[in-house]
Amino acid sequence: MPELKAIGFDADDTLWHHERYFELTTASFVELLKPHVVGPHLTEHLHAAERRNVLHYGYGVKGFILSMIETAIEVTDNKVPASTIADILAIGREMLQHPVEAFPGVEDTLKSLVGRYTLILITRGDLFDQERKLAASGLAEYFDAIEIVSDKTAPVYRRIFSRHGEGAPRAMMIGNSMRADVVPAIEAGAWGVHVPSEHVWAMDLDDDPKDTSRFRRFTALPEVLPLIEEVG
Structure with a gap:
Protein backbone atom coordinates (compact mmCIF):
# COMPACT_ATOMS: atom_id res chain seq x y z
CA MET A 1 0.00 0.00 0.00
CA HIS A 18 -0.13 37.17 4.74
CA GLU A 19 2.66 38.33 7.06
CA ARG A 20 3.62 41.23 4.81
CA TYR A 21 0.29 42.88 5.72
CA PHE A 22 1.20 42.65 9.40
CA GLU A 23 4.54 44.30 8.66
CA LEU A 24 2.91 47.10 6.68
CA THR A 25 0.38 47.67 9.46
CA THR A 26 3.13 47.69 12.08
CA ALA A 27 4.86 50.46 10.12
CA SER A 28 1.59 52.44 10.01
CA PHE A 29 1.14 51.90 13.75
CA VAL A 30 4.60 53.30 14.45
CA GLU A 31 3.77 56.39 12.38
CA LEU A 32 0.52 56.89 14.30
CA LEU A 33 2.33 56.79 17.63
CA LYS A 34 5.23 59.06 16.65
CA PRO A 35 3.51 62.26 17.85
CA HIS A 36 2.99 60.70 21.28
CA VAL A 37 6.06 58.50 21.90
CA VAL A 38 9.77 59.23 21.71
CA GLY A 39 12.02 56.19 21.36
CA PRO A 40 13.04 53.46 18.92
CA HIS A 41 11.56 50.48 20.75
CA LEU A 42 7.87 50.73 19.90
CA THR A 43 7.90 47.59 17.76
CA GLU A 44 9.55 45.67 20.60
CA HIS A 45 6.69 46.69 22.91
CA LEU A 46 4.20 45.57 20.28
CA HIS A 47 5.84 42.18 19.77
CA ALA A 48 5.94 41.64 23.51
CA ALA A 49 2.21 42.39 23.70
CA GLU A 50 1.58 39.91 20.88
CA ARG A 51 3.47 37.17 22.72
CA ARG A 52 1.48 37.82 25.89
CA ASN A 53 -1.87 38.10 24.21
CA VAL A 54 -1.77 35.10 21.92
CA LEU A 55 -2.61 33.02 24.98
CA HIS A 56 -5.76 35.09 25.55
CA TYR A 57 -6.91 36.14 22.08
CA GLY A 58 -5.41 33.45 19.86
CA TYR A 59 -3.79 34.02 16.49
CA GLY A 60 -4.95 36.42 13.83
CA VAL A 61 -5.73 40.01 13.01
CA LYS A 62 -8.19 40.71 15.82
CA GLY A 63 -5.68 39.74 18.49
CA PHE A 64 -3.09 41.89 16.72
CA ILE A 65 -5.43 44.90 16.79
CA LEU A 66 -5.95 44.46 20.53
CA SER A 67 -2.18 44.21 20.99
CA MET A 68 -1.69 47.50 19.11
CA ILE A 69 -4.27 49.23 21.30
CA GLU A 70 -2.74 47.80 24.47
CA THR A 71 0.72 48.91 23.36
CA ALA A 72 -0.49 52.42 22.56
CA ILE A 73 -2.01 52.73 26.03
CA GLU A 74 1.11 51.39 27.76
CA VAL A 75 3.77 53.42 25.96
CA THR A 76 1.85 56.68 26.36
CA ASP A 77 1.16 56.05 30.04
CA ASN A 78 -2.60 55.97 29.40
CA LYS A 79 -2.53 59.28 27.51
CA VAL A 80 -3.08 58.10 23.94
CA PRO A 81 -5.91 60.16 22.37
CA ALA A 82 -9.17 58.48 21.47
CA SER A 83 -8.65 59.65 17.90
CA THR A 84 -5.44 57.60 17.70
CA ILE A 85 -7.26 54.54 19.02
CA ALA A 86 -9.82 55.10 16.27
CA ASP A 87 -6.99 55.26 13.71
CA ILE A 88 -5.57 51.98 15.04
CA LEU A 89 -8.96 50.34 14.65
CA ALA A 90 -9.14 51.68 11.09
CA ILE A 91 -5.81 50.19 10.02
CA GLY A 92 -6.87 46.95 11.69
CA ARG A 93 -10.06 46.84 9.64
CA GLU A 94 -7.98 47.35 6.51
CA MET A 95 -6.08 44.18 7.38
CA LEU A 96 -9.35 42.26 7.54
CA GLN A 97 -10.06 43.31 3.95
CA HIS A 98 -6.67 42.85 2.32
CA PRO A 99 -6.57 41.05 -1.04
CA VAL A 100 -5.66 37.37 -1.16
Whole structure:
Protein backbone atom coordinates (compact mmCIF):
# COMPACT_ATOMS: atom_id res chain seq x y z
CA MET A 1 0.00 0.00 0.00
CA PRO A 2 1.20 3.57 -0.65
CA GLU A 3 2.67 5.17 2.44
CA LEU A 4 1.18 8.62 1.92
CA LYS A 5 -2.58 9.07 2.18
CA ALA A 6 -3.20 12.64 3.38
CA ILE A 7 -1.43 15.95 2.82
CA GLY A 8 -1.99 18.96 5.03
CA PHE A 9 -1.32 22.48 3.80
CA ASP A 10 -0.85 25.59 5.89
CA ALA A 11 -2.64 28.63 4.45
CA ASP A 12 -1.07 31.96 5.46
CA ASP A 13 2.33 32.51 3.79
CA THR A 14 2.25 28.98 2.38
CA LEU A 15 -0.61 29.29 -0.13
CA TRP A 16 -0.97 33.07 -0.13
CA HIS A 17 0.68 36.25 1.16
CA HIS A 18 -0.13 37.17 4.74
CA GLU A 19 2.66 38.33 7.06
CA ARG A 20 3.62 41.23 4.81
CA TYR A 21 0.29 42.88 5.72
CA PHE A 22 1.20 42.65 9.40
CA GLU A 23 4.54 44.30 8.66
CA LEU A 24 2.91 47.10 6.68
CA THR A 25 0.38 47.67 9.46
CA THR A 26 3.13 47.69 12.08
CA ALA A 27 4.86 50.46 10.12
CA SER A 28 1.59 52.44 10.01
CA PHE A 29 1.14 51.90 13.75
CA VAL A 30 4.60 53.30 14.45
CA GLU A 31 3.77 56.39 12.38
CA LEU A 32 0.52 56.89 14.30
CA LEU A 33 2.33 56.79 17.63
CA LYS A 34 5.23 59.06 16.65
CA PRO A 35 3.51 62.26 17.85
CA HIS A 36 2.99 60.70 21.28
CA VAL A 37 6.06 58.50 21.90
CA VAL A 38 9.77 59.23 21.71
CA GLY A 39 12.02 56.19 21.36
CA PRO A 40 13.04 53.46 18.92
CA HIS A 41 11.56 50.48 20.75
CA LEU A 42 7.87 50.73 19.90
CA THR A 43 7.90 47.59 17.76
CA GLU A 44 9.55 45.67 20.60
CA HIS A 45 6.69 46.69 22.91
CA LEU A 46 4.20 45.57 20.28
CA HIS A 47 5.84 42.18 19.77
CA ALA A 48 5.94 41.64 23.51
CA ALA A 49 2.21 42.39 23.70
CA GLU A 50 1.58 39.91 20.88
CA ARG A 51 3.47 37.17 22.72
CA ARG A 52 1.48 37.82 25.89
CA ASN A 53 -1.87 38.10 24.21
CA VAL A 54 -1.77 35.10 21.92
CA LEU A 55 -2.61 33.02 24.98
CA HIS A 56 -5.76 35.09 25.55
CA TYR A 57 -6.91 36.14 22.08
CA GLY A 58 -5.41 33.45 19.86
CA TYR A 59 -3.79 34.02 16.49
CA GLY A 60 -4.95 36.42 13.83
CA VAL A 61 -5.73 40.01 13.01
CA LYS A 62 -8.19 40.71 15.82
CA GLY A 63 -5.68 39.74 18.49
CA PHE A 64 -3.09 41.89 16.72
CA ILE A 65 -5.43 44.90 16.79
CA LEU A 66 -5.95 44.46 20.53
CA SER A 67 -2.18 44.21 20.99
CA MET A 68 -1.69 47.50 19.11
CA ILE A 69 -4.27 49.23 21.30
CA GLU A 70 -2.74 47.80 24.47
CA THR A 71 0.72 48.91 23.36
CA ALA A 72 -0.49 52.42 22.56
CA ILE A 73 -2.01 52.73 26.03
CA GLU A 74 1.11 51.39 27.76
CA VAL A 75 3.77 53.42 25.96
CA THR A 76 1.85 56.68 26.36
CA ASP A 77 1.16 56.05 30.04
CA ASN A 78 -2.60 55.97 29.40
CA LYS A 79 -2.53 59.28 27.51
CA VAL A 80 -3.08 58.10 23.94
CA PRO A 81 -5.91 60.16 22.37
CA ALA A 82 -9.17 58.48 21.47
CA SER A 83 -8.65 59.65 17.90
CA THR A 84 -5.44 57.60 17.70
CA ILE A 85 -7.26 54.54 19.02
CA ALA A 86 -9.82 55.10 16.27
CA ASP A 87 -6.99 55.26 13.71
CA ILE A 88 -5.57 51.98 15.04
CA LEU A 89 -8.96 50.34 14.65
CA ALA A 90 -9.14 51.68 11.09
CA ILE A 91 -5.81 50.19 10.02
CA GLY A 92 -6.87 46.95 11.69
CA ARG A 93 -10.06 46.84 9.64
CA GLU A 94 -7.98 47.35 6.51
CA MET A 95 -6.08 44.18 7.38
CA LEU A 96 -9.35 42.26 7.54
CA GLN A 97 -10.06 43.31 3.95
CA HIS A 98 -6.67 42.85 2.32
CA PRO A 99 -6.57 41.05 -1.04
CA VAL A 100 -5.66 37.37 -1.16
CA GLU A 101 -2.82 36.68 -3.57
CA ALA A 102 -1.73 33.07 -4.03
CA PHE A 103 1.93 32.27 -4.54
CA PRO A 104 3.08 31.16 -8.01
CA GLY A 105 2.47 27.49 -8.70
CA VAL A 106 0.13 26.91 -5.78
CA GLU A 107 -3.02 26.20 -7.78
CA ASP A 108 -1.23 23.94 -10.29
CA THR A 109 0.33 22.00 -7.42
CA LEU A 110 -3.04 21.42 -5.78
CA LYS A 111 -4.61 20.44 -9.11
CA SER A 112 -1.97 17.76 -9.61
CA LEU A 113 -2.77 16.17 -6.24
CA VAL A 114 -6.58 16.26 -6.26
CA GLY A 115 -8.13 12.80 -6.25
CA ARG A 116 -4.83 11.09 -5.46
CA TYR A 117 -4.52 12.13 -1.83
CA THR A 118 -6.78 13.54 0.85
CA LEU A 119 -5.94 17.24 0.82
CA ILE A 120 -6.53 19.15 4.05
CA LEU A 121 -6.20 22.86 4.69
CA ILE A 122 -4.94 23.24 8.26
CA THR A 123 -4.78 26.83 9.43
CA ARG A 124 -4.97 28.68 12.72
CA GLY A 125 -6.47 32.07 13.48
CA ASP A 126 -9.80 33.85 13.52
CA LEU A 127 -12.54 31.71 11.97
CA PHE A 128 -14.25 34.54 10.10
CA ASP A 129 -11.02 35.93 8.64
CA GLN A 130 -9.66 32.54 7.61
CA GLU A 131 -12.93 31.64 5.91
CA ARG A 132 -12.89 34.98 4.09
CA LYS A 133 -9.37 34.45 2.79
CA LEU A 134 -10.08 30.90 1.68
CA ALA A 135 -13.17 32.00 -0.24
CA ALA A 136 -11.27 34.89 -1.85
CA SER A 137 -8.35 32.65 -2.80
CA GLY A 138 -10.41 30.46 -5.14
CA LEU A 139 -8.61 27.39 -3.77
CA ALA A 140 -11.31 25.90 -1.55
CA GLU A 141 -12.48 23.43 -4.20
CA TYR A 142 -9.19 21.55 -4.09
CA PHE A 143 -9.48 20.54 -0.44
CA ASP A 144 -11.30 17.53 0.96
CA ALA A 145 -11.36 19.05 4.44
CA ILE A 146 -10.85 22.43 6.10
CA GLU A 147 -9.51 22.58 9.66
CA ILE A 148 -9.31 26.01 11.34
CA VAL A 149 -7.71 25.44 14.73
CA SER A 150 -6.73 27.60 17.69
CA ASP A 151 -3.16 26.27 17.61
CA LYS A 152 -1.10 23.62 15.88
CA THR A 153 0.30 20.96 18.17
CA ALA A 154 1.21 17.29 17.84
CA PRO A 155 -2.11 16.12 19.37
CA VAL A 156 -4.03 18.41 16.97
CA TYR A 157 -2.24 16.90 13.97
CA ARG A 158 -2.84 13.37 15.23
CA ARG A 159 -6.57 14.05 15.51
CA ILE A 160 -6.81 15.70 12.09
CA PHE A 161 -4.85 13.03 10.23
CA SER A 162 -6.82 10.26 11.97
CA ARG A 163 -10.11 11.95 11.08
CA HIS A 164 -9.27 12.65 7.45
CA GLY A 165 -6.73 9.96 6.61
CA GLU A 166 -5.11 6.87 8.02
CA GLY A 167 -3.15 8.53 10.80
CA ALA A 168 -0.14 10.81 11.03
CA PRO A 169 2.41 8.18 9.89
CA ARG A 170 0.71 8.21 6.48
CA ALA A 171 0.44 11.99 6.32
CA MET A 172 2.51 15.00 5.35
CA MET A 173 2.24 18.60 6.57
CA ILE A 174 3.53 21.44 4.39
CA GLY A 175 3.98 24.99 5.65
CA ASN A 176 6.20 28.00 6.17
CA SER A 177 6.27 27.90 9.98
CA MET A 178 8.83 25.66 11.62
CA ARG A 179 7.15 26.05 15.00
CA ALA A 180 3.57 25.49 13.88
CA ASP A 181 3.69 23.44 10.67
CA VAL A 182 6.81 21.31 10.74
CA VAL A 183 8.02 20.49 14.25
CA PRO A 184 4.67 19.41 15.78
CA ALA A 185 3.70 17.47 12.63
CA ILE A 186 6.90 15.44 12.88
CA GLU A 187 6.31 14.96 16.60
CA ALA A 188 2.90 13.54 15.67
CA GLY A 189 4.57 11.04 13.32
CA ALA A 190 3.93 12.76 9.98
CA TRP A 191 6.29 14.14 7.38
CA GLY A 192 7.11 17.82 7.95
CA VAL A 193 7.96 19.92 4.90
CA HIS A 194 9.22 23.47 5.34
CA VAL A 195 8.62 25.97 2.53
CA PRO A 196 10.05 29.23 3.94
CA SER A 197 8.35 32.53 3.17
CA GLU A 198 9.90 35.94 2.69
CA HIS A 199 8.11 37.42 5.69
CA VAL A 200 8.19 35.35 8.88
CA TRP A 201 6.59 36.13 12.22
CA ALA A 202 9.11 35.80 15.05
CA MET A 203 6.84 33.39 16.93
CA ASP A 204 6.94 30.98 13.96
CA LEU A 205 10.70 30.46 14.16
CA ASP A 206 12.19 27.26 15.54
CA ASP A 207 15.23 25.04 15.11
CA ASP A 208 15.29 22.35 12.45
CA PRO A 209 14.09 18.95 13.69
CA LYS A 210 16.89 16.58 14.67
CA ASP A 211 17.23 12.81 14.23
CA THR A 212 14.39 12.36 11.76
CA SER A 213 14.21 11.25 8.15
CA ARG A 214 10.82 12.90 7.72
CA PHE A 215 11.97 16.50 7.46
CA ARG A 216 12.53 18.30 4.15
CA ARG A 217 12.89 21.93 3.04
CA PHE A 218 12.10 23.40 -0.38
CA THR A 219 12.12 26.95 -1.70
CA ALA A 220 8.68 26.80 -3.37
CA LEU A 221 5.58 24.64 -3.11
CA PRO A 222 5.86 22.94 -6.54
CA GLU A 223 9.26 21.57 -5.53
CA VAL A 224 7.52 19.28 -3.03
CA LEU A 225 5.90 17.18 -5.77
CA PRO A 226 8.86 14.81 -6.39
CA LEU A 227 9.02 14.03 -2.65
CA ILE A 228 5.29 13.27 -2.65
CA GLU A 229 5.77 10.92 -5.58
CA GLU A 230 8.70 9.26 -3.82
CA VAL A 231 6.94 8.55 -0.53
CA GLY A 232 3.40 8.17 -1.86
